[in-house]
Structures are given as structure tokens and as C-alpha cells.
Amino acid sequence: QSALTQPASVSGSLGQSITISCIGTSNDIGGYKYVSWYQQHPAKAPKLMIYDVNNRPSGVSNRFSGSKSGNTASLTISGLQAEDEADYYCNSYTSSATLIFGGGTKLTVL
């Protein structure tokens, strides 16, 4: 099964908002509410930012939000800060009882 499709890179200015898309199929994103998003800084372990489409773990800033429409999930970061610069990965449960990640998106804060 191919990875979920994410843009390779996105950029935004300090204080602005950006959205990262994650395109799947009806066998993963479209079929379940189990989409999560991870942030990874260089040489660090991933960090869970959003789970089950639009839920934030305790301690994650409310500047991060998630949504889903059909086979596409989205992560929106508002009020961009310098520390948001990182790689972001989407993840979904699939009809094959597996998990699948997106290819990752590098966020640059200008």
C-alpha cells in the first residue's frame, strides 16, 4: 500500500496560518476517524500533535487543529512560531488492519 500523499514542503511567515493536506483513499482516511499527525524536529523522536482527526493531546498548543473531508485530512497551524519549523507526518488506520504514514511535509517558517 502506497504512503498517504502530503506536499513535500510548505512555508509561512511568522504569525500566519498554514494548512498541510494528507490525501488517502476510502480504505484509510475516508473510511475511519483514526487520523493522527506527528511533528518531528531534526534528530528527535516524533511527537503526537493531533489524534482521531481533530483531538489535541494534553499540552499541545491550540494553534494546532485537524480536520477531515472525504479522503483528505488536514493539519492547520495558526499564529506560526519559529519553533513550529519541523517535519510533519499524517497517519491513518487502514482497512487492512495496518497503519500508514504520509511521506512527510517540511514546514519552513519565514
Add this chain to the structure above:
Amino acid sequence: EVQLLESGGGLVQPGGSLRLSCAASGFTFMNSAMSWVRQAPGKGLEWVSSIGGYGGATYYAHSVKGRFTISRDNSKNTLYLHMNSLRAEDTAIYYCAKGEVWFGESGMGYWGQGTLVTVSS
């Protein structure tokens, strides 16, 4: 405080075997689904395998099914990944991650620091 500490990585020849361990603390280990996720050098994340709480069901990525076995010892609060028939493309940092009761929902909220596996002759 939740802590996950992986060990067992190293250099292994193609076709060889390796066992990774993940020592867990700071939470009720037996109740939690656990997963292995890997990241090849300079590449993205790839889910490898998950095991349900209580050591019930196991799940594998197509790329490792039949070669890797996930298991857990709830008495030792330890997760394992037994890797056989290793290939060059298995070279990666292997992360241990904690989920909730069922691996598919609620994401993986805690991660270890990873252990590097290098498959090369």
C-alpha cells in the same frame, strides 16, 4: 513520567537476525497497545508492527510480515521486535511507541529515542 527505552540495535549482515527491546515505565504497560515505527536515514516514518494490550492481537506491515515478530512480556514491562532475514532496506532507526488500548485509535502518544539498525556486509 512515561519512559520508553529501546536497545538491541547494531550492525548485522544481510540475512541475519536481531532482537530489539523496549523497556517501559511510568504507565500501566499491560493495558497499552505498543508499536514499532522505523525511519530510514533521511527518509520518512514507516509503521512496522503493533501489538494490542494484554498481548493479544498482532499486526504487521506488508514489508516485514513473515520476517519480523512483535511480542511483549507484561511481567517485565518490555516490548520486543524479533527481526529475521534482514535486508539492506531494513536499515533504519527503530522507535518504540505507546498507544491506547487498541492500536488503531488515539495515535501514539509517547515515543522512545530510537535504536539504529544497520544491515550491511
